[in-house]
Amino acid sequence: MHATLHMLSHLVVTTLFPSRCLICHDLLQETGSLCRDxxxxxxxxGDPCxxxxxxxxxxxxxxxxLCAECIHNxxxxxxxxxxxxxxxxSRVLITRLKYGDYTDLAVTLAPMLHRAGGAFLSxxxxxxxxxxxxxxxxxxTYNQSALLGGLVSQLSGVPMLPDGMVRTRHTPQQAGLDRKDRLKNVKRAFTVNxxxxxxxxxxxxxxIDDVITTGATIDACCRALKQARVExxxxxxxxxxxxxxx
Ligand SMILES: [Zn+2]
Ligand SMILES: [Zn+2]
Known part of the structure; x- marks a missing residue:
């Protein structure tokens, strides 16, 4: 497992070298990825929501x-x-998680994700x-959402099916596209395995996804899951x- 190897090597590095805040690069007293500020x-x-x-x-x-959007659409x-x-x-954090190989950041973020899913993970x-x-x-080399998902799985005891869904089309980067183009871009890009x-x-x-912007990706995934009769x-x-x- 690539992700596990990455995480192990990062653990070794963070033990040998003290951590610094990912944003301001201040030395941290404890292990982690962000300074207190x-x-x-x-x-x-959080609540209310x-x-x-x-x-x-x-x-x-x-x-x-319900919010207005959920009532109407x-x-x-x-x-x-x-x-x-x-x-x-948060954009800086997620970008690091995606491209920067900061897998130890996932270890910092996963408990927050686990807490946010408290209402339904069980x-x-x-x-x-x-x-x-x-x-x-x-x-x-790794999927940041799978990395987070694996850690939430460990914390919650809910098993992860890493290849439950597959991306069937190599969609161009979503960044820079408007909502309509994003919808077109990801429609039929996902299927269940x-x-x-x-x-x-x-x-x-x-x-589990790292970032939701327009919701087009999640919509496309939901469509595929419903076709597979997910309850x-x-x-x-x-x-x-x-x-x-x-
Ligand atoms: Zn800082
Ligand atoms: Zn809502």
Missing amino acids: HFHALNLV CTLCGFPFEFSSGESV PPAYDTGRTVMHYDSL DCDMIIPVPLHWRRLLQR HRHADRLAGARVCL KIYVLSMARTLRGHA
């Missing part, structure tokens, strides 16, 4: 409420939760990471675009 600067999402998609509300009304999943806003700070039969196309997997068809039918699945879909993400509530 930058950790507190993270724009975390939309019962369905997790969109944060400023005030609690004391009962389960409900998502394809049953429940979704995210850890933080996708802003300039109801899940399996965790499935949003897949990368094999060509991109070769470039990056038919080897697991029996396990997926009737299952309650937790999809319930939960979505857990590290960060999500919240401005404009796309």
Whole structure:
């Protein structure tokens, strides 16, 4: 397992060399990836929030409420939760996680993801990471969503099916595309792994993604999972675009 090897080598490195904050490069007292100031600067999402998609509300009304978007245009999943806003700070973290080979960062982030999924992880039969196309997997050597998913699986005891879904088309980078183009870009780009068809039918699945921006990728994954007769879909993400509530 590539990811495990990466993590082990990082463990060795972080033991031999003290950690520094990924943002300001200050030396850290404890192991981790962020100094106290930058950790507190993270724009975390929590309660009160939309019962369905997790969109944060400023005030609690004391009962389960849906956001305007979920009332008018409900998502394809049953429940979704995210850890933080996708802003300039979380963008740096996620970019490091994706391209920078900072797998120890995943160890810092996974418990937050586990906590965010507290409402539904105990109801899940399996965790499935949003897949990368094999060509991109070769470039990056690991899938950041699978890395997070594996750690959440360890923390929650919910088994991970790393190849539950496959990316059938090598879609161009989503960055820089508007919502319409993204939807077109990812439509039919995902399918379930038919080897697991029996396990997926009737299952309650937790999809894990690092970032949700327009939601086009998650929509495409949900469509494929529903075709495979998955009973319930939960979505857990590290960060999500919240401005404009796309
Ligand atoms: Zn810092
Ligand atoms: Zn909502």
